[in-house]
Amino acid sequence: MQVITNSTVRAVLQARPAISHKGDFGRVLIIGGSQQYGGAAIMSASAAVYAGAGLVSVASDLSVLSGLHARLPEAMFIDYQQPFVQWSSAVQAADVVVVGPGLGITSFAVELLRKILQTIQPTQTLIIDGSALSIIAHEKLTIPNTQLILTPHQMEWARLSGVAIEQQTVATNQTALAAYPNATLVLKKHYTEVYHQQQVQQLTIGGPSMATGGSGDTLTGIIAAFCGQFGTHYQTICAAVYTHSAIADELAKTQYVTLPSQVIQTLPHYMAKMIHQS
Numbered sequence: 001m002q003v004i005t006n007s008t009v010r011a012v013l014q015a016r017p018a019i020s021h022k023g024d025f026g027r028v029l030i031i032g033g034s035q036q037y038g039g040a041a042i043m044s045a046s047a048a049v050y051a052g053a054g055l056v057s058v059a060s061d062l063s064v065l066s067g068l069h070a071r072l073p074e075a076m077f078i079d080y081q082q083p084f085v086q087w088s089s090a091v092q093a094a095d096v097v098v099v100g101p102g103l104g105i106t107s108f109a110v111e112l113l114r115k116i117l118q119t120i121q122p123t124q125t126l127i128i129d130g131s132a133l134s135i136i137a138h139e140k141l142t143i144p145n146t147q148l149i150l151t152p153h154q155m156e157w158a159r160l161s162g163v164a165i166e167q168q169t170v171a172t173n174q175t176a177l178a179a180y181p182n183a184t185l186v187l188k189k190h191y192t193e194v195y196h197q198q199q200v201q202q203l204t205i206g207g208p209s210m211a212t213g214g215s216g217d218t219l220t221g222i223i224a225a226f227c228g229q230f231g232t233h234y235q236t237i238c239a240a241v242y243t244h245s246a247i248a249d250e251l252a253k254t255q256y257v258t259l260p261s262q263v264i265q266t267l268p269h270y271m272a273k274m275i276h277q278s
Ligand SMILES: NC(=O)C1=CN([C@@H]2O[C@H](COP(=O)(O)OP(=O)(O)OC[C@H]3O[C@@H](n4cnc5c(N)ncnc54)[C@H](OP(=O)(O)O)[C@@H]3O)[C@@H](O)[C@H]2O)[C@@H](O)CC1
Pocket: 036, 037, 038, 039, 040, 041, 100, 101, 102, 103, 104, 129, 130, 131, 132, 134, 153, 154, 155, 156, 165, 188, 189, 213, 214, 215, 216, 217
């Protein structure tokens, strides 16, 4: 299996053109968070902002608002408890929509996800993570024809694909992914694998310092920002996956656990370093 290296990151990242504005670097909408899991939406949005997305909005439960703005004033906010017709235009305006981090699996979340899946257009990138994956599996929801990225951990993939964790091999994963013909699958685990049709690439970096709640929410935000800036391509997604673990490994030289917030803070520095070394 091909290994993802930092040469992928160097090939994908680009210095920003002088003549540019925030609209050139991706409009990202993160739909997630709840009273129980507000931090997931905050981490995902923070990762998107710190990885360079030009405009980041969060659609979440109102209970998330004050914490979000205290941590991340750069983000805009939509209360997703208000009628969907009042904010569906925000879904349509986004280049990249993330749905699921911290969404929960309540009946409200199920109905919200149904509406999002009906609203999204084929030109948009849709990243499905966390609770949204579990809801789709449980409710057997149909995923529309979009530029689709699935980011399950192994149990979420087991729920979605029906392939038990111990049965998850390259062959069984590829067969199961055929149900989503244009999707890219980021199968998160120790040495994460990234699948798209017949392509498979694997991380050989990252480690147990990352085994803390919010690591995956953070990765989702990085993928969103990279797609918003560099286009939704297989190599862009691999570059985001590598960046997440490379930063954690660097921090792990001196830290027992690498907190998602610290990985997020390091993103602008790592990205500048990669561009200047190209
Ligand atoms: N601060 C916040 O707001 C946070 C909010 N979060 C949000 O919470 C929501 C629920 O997400 P979730 O991942 O916590 O729960 P769920 O989908 O039930 O999966 C856990 C089950 O799967 C199993 N398992 C097996 N293999 C695994 C693997 N490789 N990696 C991980 N798990 C693996 C695992 O096995 P066990 O631990 O029991 O051995 C357990 O039985 C989601 O929306 C997420 O975004 C979190 O991000 C945390 C921080």
